[in-house]
Amino acid sequence: MTTTTDLVSYEDALASYDPVMGLEVHVELGTKTKMFCGCSTELGQDANTQTCPTCLGMPGALPVVNAIGIESAIKIGLALNCEIAEWCRFARKNYFYPDMPKNFQTSQYDEPIAFDGYLDVQLEDGETFRVQIERAHMEEDTGKSTHVGGATGRIHGASHSLLDYNRAGIPLIEIVTKPIEGAGERAPEVARAYVRELREVIKALGVSEARMEMGQMRCDVNLSLRPHGREKFGTRSETKNVNSLRSVERAARFEIQRHAAVLNDGGTIIQETRHFHEDTGTTTSGRVKEEAEDYRYFPEPDLVPIAPSRAWVEEIRAGLPELPLARRNRLVAEWGITALDMQSILNAGALDLIVATIDAGADAASARKWWMGELARSANESGVALDELAITPVQVARVAELVLKGDLNDKLARQVIEGVLAGEGGPDEVVDKRGLKVVSDDSALGTAVDEAIAGNPGIADKIRGGKVAAAGALVGAVMKATRGQADAARVKELILEKLGVSEG
Ligand SMILES: [Zn+2]
Numbered sequence: 001m002t003t004t005t006d007l008v009s010y011e012d013a014l015a016s017y018d019p020v021m022g023l024e025v026h027v028e029l030g031t032k033t034k035m036f037c038g039c040s041t042e043l044g045q046d047a048n049t050q051t052c053p054t055c056l057g058m059p060g061a062l063p064v065v066n067a068i069g070i071e072s073a074i075k076i077g078l079a080l081n082c083e084i085a086e087w088c089r090f091a092r093k094n095y096f097y098p099d100m101p102k103n104f105q106t107s108q109y110d111e112p113i114a115f116d117g118y119l120d121v122q123l124e125d126g127e128t129f130r131v132q133i134e135r136a137h138m139e140e141d142t143g144k145s146t147h148v149g150g151a152t153g154r155i156h157g158a159s160h161s162l163l164d165y166n167r168a169g170i171p172l173i174e175i176v177t178k179p180i181e182g183a184g185e186r187a188p189e190v191a192r193a194y195v196r197e198l199r200e201v202i203k204a205l206g207v208s209e210a211r212m213e214m215g216q217m218r219c220d221v222n223l224s225l226r227p228h229g230r231e232k233f234g235t236r237s238e239t240k241n242v243n244s245l246r247s248v249e250r251a252a253r254f255e256i257q258r259h260a261a262v263l264n265d266g267g268t269i270i271q272e273t274r275h276f277h278e279d280t281g282t283t284t285s286g287r288v289k290e291e292a293e294d295y296r297y298f299p300e301p302d303l304v305p306i307a308p309s310r311a312w313v314e315e316i317r318a319g320l321p322e323l324p325l326a327r328r329n330r331l332v333a334e335w336g337i338t339a340l341d342m343q344s345i346l347n348a349g350a351l352d353l354i355v356a357t358i359d360a361g362a363d364a365a366s367a368r369k370w371w372m373g374e375l376a377r378s379a380n381e382s383g384v385a386l387d388e389l390a391i392t393p394v395q396v397a398r399v400a401e402l403v404l405k406g407d408l409n410d411k412l413a414r415q416v417i418e419g420v421l422a423g424e425g426g427p428d429e430v431v432d433k434r435g436l437k438v439v440s441d442d443s444a445l446g447t448a449v450d451e452a453i454a455g456n457p458g459i460a461d462k463i464r465g466g467k468v469a470a471a472g473a474l475v476g477a478v479m480k481a482t483r484g485q486a487d488a489a490r491v492k493e494l495i496l497e498k499l500g501v502s503e504g
Helices: 010-016 067-079 184-205 245-264 310-318 324-335 339-347 351-359 364-382 393-404 410-421 427-434 442-455 457-464 468-481 488-498
Strands: 017-028 091-094 104-107 114-122 128-140 144-148 160-164 171-177 217-227 237-242 272-277 282-288
Touching: 010 017, 010 184, 010 245, 017 184, 017 245, 067 114, 067 128, 067 171, 067 184, 067 310, 104 128, 114 184, 114 324, 128 184, 184 217, 184 245, 184 324, 217 245, 237 245, 237 282, 245 272, 245 282, 324 339, 324 351, 324 364, 339 351, 339 364, 351 364, 351 393, 364 393, 364 410, 393 410, 393 427, 410 427, 442 457, 442 468, 442 488, 457 468, 468 488
Parallel strands: 237 272
Antiparallel strands: 017 171, 017 217, 091 104, 114 128, 128 171, 144 160, 217 237, 272 282
């Protein structure tokens, strides 16, 4: 067995081989009820409280398809530039597993509802890569097994297992790419960018929250290598249920290095499923992969075929929202930023927050500045995501407004933000409590200006002599004396006035 110690370096692997990937993403739809029965899909309920004869696979129970599930599948298909089937059926995928009480999964086989599409994804440098989509089909989730008594939570070493069928029958859409070729060393980056773009699309469509950390979206990474110049694909491995963007990239990268090591040694890659381990960034062998015929697929006799009318499909198409890539391209133009700037905003998870801040009245430049500067730094320091910070877009917009009105300068605004984050209240409250308003009142500033002039006679003389630029030093002294709260522009005017000098 190949271990991490005899991996080939990434560069060496790419020097000999081209990676070919296939990505299979499962998305749990956010429907209120399950795919084939009326049971609730709400998360976090007591085990086995959301079940019925249909999703428990009782003899004689009959499924009925969820119309919202079909509509969601069509939305996803259209957003991925797919053809929508005029007629398709569900199929039974037969296999036994304790978390699947029917002994088959209701899925789609050779008649997917959506097929032959593509998704353009953006790489870190702003370049676009087109990923071809093979199909998007409907199926249902299985129940959940919890293995008790072992050290790892896996079945090996467990004393017993618990089964919860609340998840059994929750609608899933599986989206399968065609082989992704030609990405070369950027293959892992393409995998990550694809899953991210797909997640953005799913969220924009409103069909699922697509939270990977909650298992609402998970990715199987199929990977194979072939020597440069060869057409035939190598044997692939399938790393199952990878549940973060970073892990998708790491899993692809690791498999490239592992495959290269096996092939360089003259070994053969076994077609198998593998598990990815977050802690080590490695994969280990799962089970030998079944072929499609092992599942003895056949058309589901209890469900009628699905024949979405063209009128309905066009109605759904007309109702699609602006899709994420188009939206980002529009914002890049509107905000006058580069594709690279947009990548940073996206990486920071700041896009929706910035847009919400602009919607709350801030100008685009200020909204970007605060979220990508001060707030990104705070989030980073406390190790939380931007949207978990204790400040709302409306509050950030208010800070930006106070700066625009001249009530706050940048330095004071940072203190206000700090106060809001510390739970001292909204921006106005923090300004009041901490006494942070910019002082532009002449009587309050006059004394500080007088003191600065008296304390720096040499500089004052230079200014009297016409060196207006020297006023900066006195402004600095006043700002220091007022702990940054003075209105710098007004201070400069006062200094020049008092010294009898005019600016122009
Ligand atoms: Zn049910």
